[in-house]
Amino acid sequence: MCAAASAILQAAELGLSGYAELPASATVRGTDGYMAITIGQGDRDREDVMAILGTAELAIAQLAAQFPAAVACRLEREPRDS
Secondary structure, three states, X not given: OHHHHHHHHXXXXXXXXXXXXXXXXXXXXXXXXXXXXXXXXHHOOOHHHHHHHHHHHHHHHHHHHHOOOOOOOOOOOOOOOO
C-alpha cells in the first residue's frame, strides 16, 4: 500500500510540475512516508491544479478506506490570506 500511495502522490507532483507548470513543491520524509505538496496562493484556485490535486485526494482516500490498517489520509489545507 505504501508504494501505491507514493505512486499516486508522485504522479500528482509530476502533473503539477509538468502539466500545470508549477515549480516542484513536494516535501518528503523518508522515515515515516510523509509527503506534502505545497501550492502557492496564486495557483490554488486554478482549474488544472484543483483537478490534479482532487484526483490524488480521491485516490488516497480510497486506499485509506480499503486498507485502514496500512494507509491514513489526512488533508491539511493551508490558511488563505484575507
